[in-house]
Amino acid sequence: MPAHTDGGVGRRIAYYRSVTRPKLTQQQLADAACVALGTIRKIERGERGVTDATLEAIADALGIDPGRLRTDRGAAHTRVHDALPALSAAIATYDVPEDGPVRPLQDLRTAVADAVQWRVAARYTRIVRDLPDLLTELTRAYHAAPDEDRAELAGLLVGAYRSADAVAYKFGARDLSARLVELMRWAAPEAADPTLTASVAYVRTETFFAARTHTAGLRALERALDTAPAPTAAPTIAARGALHMRAAVIAGRAHDTSAADHHLAEAHTLAGQVSEDVYCGTAFGPDSMRIHEVSVAVSLGDDHVGRALDVASEWKPPKNLPAERRSAFYIELARAQLWTGLADDAFESLKVARHIAPQHTREHPWVREDAATLRRLKRADSETLTHFAEWCAAT
The missing domain is CATH 1.10.260.40 (lambda repressor-like DNA-binding domains)
Incomplete structure (x- = not known):
């Protein structure tokens, strides 16, 4: 090395x-x-x-x-891309894994919990280093497990697939991402956990974002809401709330203001019933809702963008929120600021996002687009902005 x-x-x-x-x-x-x-x-x-x-x-x-x-600056980017074929190879044998050692179930639980934490912290280099071997081991364990352990192992597979998918999606490997989503949809029913099935529906929305088929994505989320478990305890409240939260954003991308407002209101109501936490792999609660308020406003655009600035003037993401989610707030805010003529503020927000989660920020397409726009506007220190634009490969 x-x-x-x-x-x-x-x-x-x-x-x-x-x-x-x-x-x-x-x-x-x-x-x-x-x-x-x-x-x-x-x-x-x-x-x-x-x-x-x-x-x-x-x-x-x-x-x-x-x-x-x-x-x-390019080392982490290159390392992740170089490791993507290993992820592809690991999932190619999901139904016919090679023989090999399998750790005790408790050790596998810990390994998947670590992978989830790396995902929400945007630690993508760590994911690609460890996930190929972990995915192979989990599939080996699942196929060899006694009946009483198969459901839990299926759930662990979903968690590991989701962490791998975060890297594939963020780094532009959309075919690999779609394959990982389908494997989540294969494993989730085996886990017999309705909240896990809801979380997979949440993740599946990536494929609709990537294809820009926002209306279809909204329809898929509304179907998932129809079958989601009743919100009777924190995990089920969070599962349903996260689906509404996601539906509000994709409705915004579809420019369906009515649906966006409806799902945002439903998500707000549910967020008020739980504390901020990561439930079944997805952060949900009052703070996550504020971030999604900004996201929905930016997605709707036009007259709605001012709402994003209003939220940011009153509130900033606390440090206990996952790094990926906090950086997303500043990336979305930067776009709103740029659209309203606040170019210098937009650049400051992009720098904050980079400080919080550099890999997530660098790979976000909006960051590249907005950094390129800022360079054309020449509204920030040219040398500093040039370094930033080179770092995120803005053109």
Whole structure:
């Protein structure tokens, strides 16, 4: 694996170690990352290089994306794209997995829970590193499992497929993403969990976004709502609320104001009945609803865009929300600001999104489009904006 030898990597490690809460000593960082103390000291002093594996271990220990420590802006992007064939290979044998070892069920639960956390934190390099082997192991476990374990393993497969799909969709591998969605739809009924089936319907909407068939996507979500479990407890309330939340956004893309308002109102009512959390892999609650209010306003466009600015003037996403969702708020806000002539504010919002979730921000098509527009407008410091546009490959 390549070694990063620029002294800036060590300086960034030392910086993030000093600003974590609680602050970490070099020894504590070494222990958390399973790296020798002497290695940490030499890296921070710029006396030795650091491999990708070690860098990712240190980033994990610091609780940040590895991209914040690297000097090569294109490294994470290239690594993810290079790893996509391994994901394709892993799912090609979903029904005929090769023989091999299988960890205990508890270990598989933990592995999938970790993958879910990487997804909501937009840790895509970590997903592509570990998910191919995990998917192969899960399918092997599912087909060999006794009847009493098959339902749970099917649910774990759905969670792992969804994490893999996040990478495929965000990085433009739409055929792979569609295949992963179909595998989720295959596995979900086996799990016999209606909330899981609802979450798969939520994810499936990606295929309608990608094809720009928004009216059909709205119809599919409304059918999913018809069969969703009654909202009697937090998980089922969140499952139904997330479907309404998603339906509001795709109705906005379809320019169906009436449907968007209806689903947004339903989602707001349900969000008021639960605390903000990640339910069945999807963040839902009052804060997520505010973010989707902005998304719906931007989707509807025209006279509705002002609502996005109104929300942002009163509220900002708290840090306990998943990084992917927080960065999406600022990406959507940047578009609203750009459309209303607030070019400088739009660039500031894009920079905030990048700080929160660099990989998610870099791969978002709106970021590229808006950065390219800002360059044409020349409304920000040219050098800073040029660096940003090069980073996200804006044309």
